Amino acid sequence: MTSKKFPNIVPEFLSYVLYETQSSRESIEEPSTPNQLLLAEELVTELKSSGLQDAHIGKGGVVYGTLPATPGCEDCPGLGLIAHMDTSPDAPAVNIKPQILVYEGKDVLLNPEKEIYFKEESFPEIKKYLNQEIIFTDGTTLLGADDKAGIAAITACMDYLKTHPEIPHAKICVAFTPDEEIAKGTVNFDIEHFGAQYAYTFDGGEIGTLETENFNAATAFVQIAGVVVHPGLSKGKMVNSLKLAAKLISRLPADQAPETTEGYEGFIHPNKVEGTVASTTVRILIRDHDKAKFEAKKELLKKLVEEIQESEPRAKVSLTIKDSYENMRPYLDQAPKVMEIVRQAYREAGIEPIEEPIRGGTDGARLSTRGLPCPNVFTGGMNYHSVYECIPVKSLEAAADVALSLVRLSSQIKSLK
Known part of the structure; x- marks a missing residue:
């Protein structure tokens, strides 16, 4: 040895x-x-x-x-x-x-x-x-x-x-x-x-x-504010931020995930979710070697967040993206x-x-x-x-x-x- x-x-x-x-x-x-x-x-x-x-x-x-x-x-x-x-x-x-x-x-x-x-x-x-x-x-x-x-x-x-x-x-x-x-x-x-x-x-x-x-890298944070009502009295009133977060994650492209990509293929990767009915934060990593594809992934995420907001106007959905490295x-x-x-x-x-x-x-x-x-x-x-x-x-x-x-x-x- x-x-x-x-x-x-x-x-x-x-x-x-x-x-x-x-x-x-x-x-x-x-x-x-x-x-x-x-x-x-x-x-x-x-x-x-x-x-x-x-x-x-x-x-x-x-x-x-x-x-x-x-x-x-x-x-x-x-x-x-x-x-x-x-x-x-x-x-x-x-x-x-x-x-x-x-x-x-x-x-x-x-x-x-x-x-x-x-x-x-x-x-x-x-x-x-x-x-x-x-x-x-x-x-x-x-x-x-x-x-x-x-x-x-x-x-x-x-x-x-x-x-x-x-x-x-x-x-x-x-x-x-x-x-x-x-x-x-x-x-x-x-x-x-x-x-x-x-x-x-x-x-x-x-x-x-x-x-x-290496990858161009950014970290995105999606903040979702729901509406809390007692679950026994919530019909037509409650907006569950956890479910909206799940909906967003389910819409991320399956062919742009870490587990389905390799080599030069980039990904959009949700790696942390914290929340309650009232408020949920989703952290998402965005990665791609190609700068144009990297920016396209950001735009895709923005579009998906907008769609989640449009699907439930009573919620408040916001997106922050911070570049990490080039x-x-x-x-x-x-x-x-x-x-x-x-x-x-x-x-x-x-x-x-x-x-x-x-x-x-x-x-x-x-x-x-x-x-x-x-x-x-x-x-x-x-x-x-x-x-x-x-x-x-x-x-x-x-x-x-x-x-x-x-x-x-x-x-x-x-x-x-």
Whole structure:
């Protein structure tokens, strides 16, 4: 299990996942949950021990640290390595119990007491990792590989550089962000303070994947105010906001749902409903890689909301749509050298890049739109935001290898043009 190059990567990863760092969409604090700061403090300590003496927690809980350039590389563009500390609020994440099991080509028993299995039929991707050690949970919580695997890959790389000072490199800028899962990871990210001219988020999926484009994203909130009357006396009077919410959800196109789409296909996804007869709120995610189709989905939702209002004039139905992030592809197209560098880093690590769109978003998308080109590198995990989340040990080590390749190449980059 121990990697010769990165002997501490698995123990460090296992220690990170024990921190309860779920972010919260409902919170107005920065970061959204205080436990993220506990991990941030630990990471500052680790970065300082690896030679990043300026490591500190900045505004909003963002961790920054810099490894100065080696002699002769001071004029090379600064390289950024980024991962996020929070885990998804979409699955249980308290009392995580990671376990390392060898996948032997059959269903994996995760929890004998509760008879929870990781089933090949449901997750056929696992077949690519026959006879490998894989880190699972006990099937009751997510693992946190999204994105503590990214953190582990970066810290393992920094550990390696400490014991191999002979490796030349440009200034290496490290950052760990909070609240990425709730689209707030870069709200307080200070690009100028960070100091990199180009960067890579380590927040991707299976080994070899390289992501240069992501969804355009928005979140819609439908507010429905009904009319409350005692149910025994309500004929012709009551307007049940819950039923109107159900009607709206039933009219969303079945072929534009997460469970029926893949690749470049976008979706309209109701992911939270809260309410009573009197008042109901429906939260709906809108996603598409194509900007025109993205806007068309917004217009469709507006039309459906108007139809619900027209069907029941006594109710009050309103819609608010807030954009979350953009597709980073147009911005990365303006920085082709950044992509050339990462493709070379994959190949120097013995991995052929598999370029594919992200069916989601990353901090890198938001940073790219703000002028810091930032593609997304794999971390090796699977089934994120799920109690069936897992990560092959070799894939995690491979992510650290790519980080190290990027560091080595940074000494050869004189210009990003």
